[in-house]
Amino acid sequence: MIKAGVIGATGYAGQQLVYLLKYHKEVEIIFLSSNSYSGKKYSDVYTNYYGIIDNVLVSTEEALEKYDEIDVLFLALPHGKSIELVKKAVDKGVKVIDLGADYRLDSKEEFEKWYQIEHPYESLLKESEYALVELKDKESIKNSKVIANPGCYPTATLLGIAPLLKKKFIDTKNIIVDAKSGISGAGRGIDIYKLYCEATENVKAYKVASHRHTAEIEQEMSKLANKDIKITFTPTLIPMSRGILSTIYANLKINKTKQELLEIYKEFYKENKFVRIREIDVQTKDVKRTNYCDITINIDNRTNRVIITSVIDNIVKGAAGQAIQNMNVLFDLEENMGIENISIYI
Numbered sequence: 001m002i003k004a005g006v007i008g009a010t011g012y013a014g015q016q017l018v019y020l021l022k023y024h025k026e027v028e029i030i031f032l033s034s035n036s037y038s039g040k041k042y043s044d045v046y047t048n049y050y051g052i053i054d055n056v057l058v059s060t061e062e063a064l065e066k067y068d069e070i071d072v073l074f075l076a077l078p079h080g081k082s083i084e085l086v087k088k089a090v091d092k093g094v095k096v097i098d099l100g101a102d103y104r105l106d107s108k109e110e111f112e113k114w115y116q117i118e119h120p121y122e123s124l125l126k127e128s129e130y131a132l133v134e135l136k137d138k139e140s141i142k143n144s145k146v147i148a149n150p151g152c153y154p155t156a157t158l159l160g161i162a163p164l165l166k167k168k169f170i171d172t173k174n175i176i177v178d179a180k181s182g183i184s185g186a187g188r189g190i191d192i193y194k195l196y197c198e199a200t201e202n203v204k205a206y207k208v209a210s211h212r213h214t215a216e217i218e219q220e221m222s223k224l225a226n227k228d229i230k231i232t233f234t235p236t237l238i239p240m241s242r243g244i245l246s247t248i249y250a251n252l253k254i255n256k257t258k259q260e261l262l263e264i265y266k267e268f269y270k271e272n273k274f275v276r277i278r279e280i281d282v283q284t285k286d287v288k289r290t291n292y293c294d295i296t297i298n299i300d301n302r303t304n305r306v307i308i309t310s311v312i313d314n315i316v317k318g319a320a321g322q323a324i325q326n327m328n329v330l331f332d333l334e335e336n337m338g339i340e341n342i343s344i345y346i
């Protein structure tokens, strides 16, 4: 059994992770950590787990004392809060899967510019593996000490555009990403804009031309295309709890039909069960609470522009499900173990 600890177990990403770990047949939960609720039972915070997950929450300090008892540490904390905890775990030889952004960017300068937080561990930042399983070499995930779980918007977007970048089918100078997210993407913390009266019947574009995921998306797109890429990225908050739909626009450099591109995508992802290339309009309903990413492509023949739409559940494929997928790869388990469920339509 893999012995796992979770720091940040009480957030939205954390609670989804705890759920998946609880039902994973190769995992034993050693500790769940929260500072606000330490000393309370997990089922006091999330009452749905009454009689099922009654572990007493430990503080971050107490969790540190338990690093010797675990094989893998998951962190699901706000930006900047994992930097030190990850370093301490690595120093003790514990494998780390960080759901946050602290080890996703390759460069200290880029991290500090986009996050306005100092990062003292430049070499660990460089060593960490940006682990979008479908696009990475599984051996390097297995060998890495720190797995940086990709962000939610980047996951949907990179899976959506990767085949076109790899095959050099598009002009990389004017890629536009327009992505919509449910409100759980912003976490469980209290903010006025998340209140029901503020968020319902409202659609809001935010951090236009300045969202921190721009750096993450550009970094990984540039690696896929083997050249420097800059994008226009607009995230939008929509009044639903879960789900992301990313729409990606680019100019085609080649002549292909929609059907031909769909076949190329199917071939590209043929080994990857969680990416489904669809011939219908994709919708978040089909991937809700699942680890699937559904993608479709259309071509606007008047402009020769390709339009890709990609949907995920932000908390599962965009966070906790993908973290389990990474754990499965890390420990040489079946990649789909514990995350094979499908959505229920209503």
Ligand SMILES: NC(=O)C1=CN([C@@H]2O[C@H](COP(=O)(O)OP(=O)(O)OC[C@H]3O[C@@H](n4cnc5c(N)ncnc54)[C@H](OP(=O)(O)O)[C@@H]3O)[C@@H](O)[C@H]2O)C=CC1
Pocket: 007, 008, 009, 010, 011, 012, 013, 014, 034, 035, 036, 037, 060, 075, 076, 077, 078, 079, 081, 099, 100, 101, 150, 151, 152, 184, 185, 186, 187, 188, 189, 314, 315, 318, 319
């Ligand atoms: N929500 C989503 O869709 C996604 C989230 N993520 C990432 O997962 C991470 C968590 O996000 P999310 O679950 O949404 O956030 P939440 O705000 O819902 O949860 C944050 C968690 O961090 C803990 N926490 C807060 N401040 C501190 C601190 N100073 N020290 C230690 N623990 C702290 C909280 O615990 P407590 O208050 O109980 O101590 C809570 O468990 C983030 O990095 C986010 O980027 C990634 C992809 C998608």
Ligand SMILES: CC(=O)N[C@@H](CCC(=O)OP(=O)(O)O)C(=O)O
Pocket: 099, 100, 101, 150, 151, 152, 153, 181, 182, 183, 184, 185, 186, 187, 235, 237, 318
């Ligand atoms: C709707 C919403 O607020 N979304 C978050 C992204 C959530 C996420 O998963 O990103 P990280 O893992 O990088 O934090 C945001 O825009 O910051």
